[in-house]
Amino acid sequence: MELAFGHPKSLKPIQTKYCPGCGHGVIHRIIAEVIDEMGLQTKSIITNPVGCSIWADLYFDFDSVQPAHGRTPAASTAIKRMLPDHLVICYQGDLAAIGTAEIIHAANRGEKFTTIFVNNAIYGMTGGQMAPTTLVGQYATTAPNGRDPVEAGMGYPIKVCELLATLGGTKYLARGAVNNPANIKKTKKYIRTALEAQMRGEGFTLVEVLAQCPTNWKMSPADAVGWLEQNMIPFYPLGEIKNTLQPAQTDAAAGER
């Protein structure tokens, strides 16, 4: 009998250090499932960022490179150019502040790796500071009265996909979420579309994933999935923000639009 469902080979069968209700574990799993489906486990390299997902190299069962905070797009640029037949995944949470220059220019150069941008609207590992993607009014340890864009000098939340969409090198920019099974399924399809486009060498691909951080949002995992639905998705719309992949190649995602 064919095995219909099991633990992905590309993910080690071990418990993670992530908090209960954290989005990283689900995101790791769907990436690993796609890599298994594409048969690329031993041809994959992940660059893990600084932040909670610096632990990614403990869980993915393939090669990894850990660069400096925010610099993963620069390192991934070189890795993919040295190994163009490999699947290179730039897994980033530290993208919209310290990594802004690196992600914009990697995207603009059309670098052929795939970025998985985890947007949980907070700094997780350092303990809940305001992120570039923190919503207006949202509490953070460095926004104790809520994010106040102008008077307190905190700026507005940055929509990364929309920002990058103007750049010529970007071919596929999608935003998913991991707060419920339907969104997880769609996000997996976006990731598959992006990774397949990478292996065809089409250009820069990025999937932004809205993810829960119950610990730093100071709520239960159950409340966090609802908070994401009610607060993040209205501001960060889900879907394919930009898709200029070759038309025949986008069938996988077509059904979801």
Add this chain to the structure above:
Amino acid sequence: MADDIRLMKGNEAIGEAAIRAGCVAYFGYPITPQNELTAYMAANMFPKGRTFIQAESETSAINMVYGAAATGARAMTSSSSPGISLKQEGISYLCGADLPAVIVNVARSGPGLGGISPSQGDYFQSTRGGGHGDYYTIVLAPKSVQESADLTYEAFALSDKYRIPVLVLADGLIGQMMEGVKLPAPIDPASLPKKAWAAGRQAEEGRAPNHVSSMNLVPEELEALNIARFKHYETVKKELCRYEEVQVEDADIVLVAYGTSARVSLGALQAARAMGVKVGLFRPITLWPFPYDRLNALAKRGKRFLAVEMSMGQMVEDVRLATNGQAPVDFYGRCGGMVPSEEEVLAEVQRLLAR
């Protein structure tokens, strides 16, 4: 023909030597006085199917080097002093992850934006790690266009051998001047041995995953890693110390200088000898590891020293450490982009000997 002597700028000779050493990835960013090197790589890497990228910043360029080095590729970046400051984060990560790479500093005057004229004011930064944490990089200091080519070429092999980044510390004068240079034989990058620790090619190598990282949150483990790295540094110190001596044996005073200031000092030495004044020259070629032992032996034999630098006095501290109070050590320096003249150095020698 390989034996041809070409007339090249120092910056161009460094670029050609890197290509011949099998450098397959170069990442740069414009800054004077190293721009000819970036342009040379832009013109010559792509046609060979190698990677050239003008990065968005020096920070990005060094992190591209980190990525390329992590795959086992021979990778290089170059810049000048302010840009090298920006690369220090990446150099610390390269050292923490034990990645080989070549970094060229065609140094200019500082601090801050400073000026674009040659300087040796980056000695402390170059020889004391430069970034955060406990580490060193190998530092090679060429004095000529020929030596720039030779040391850059060798830098890749040394870096691969020891898994330590190599800094080639030139200056704006060496980068900009033209001299005849005989270039080393090209190495086919495909012929270089595979690096077992590198990321990529897991399938063909049939191994467990490799993780290239500088992180370790367990104090006991990180301490052990640092101690092991410093033990490795002791091996490098034993094997690599390199220097040149000119007429040191009978000298009443030994000039200690590297790079451009060593050329000036050699001129001063020749002028002094013509006048019957016994001057010697000790030129460190490796600034790290610094040839402490040889200088110490000379101090024990009663030599006195004059460190000549294009700085306010940086290498002179290593000369004092080496001689450890056993010999008089004086300093003569110009800075801010000023290059000392032979006459100035000679006058300082005469002043010291008359004292």
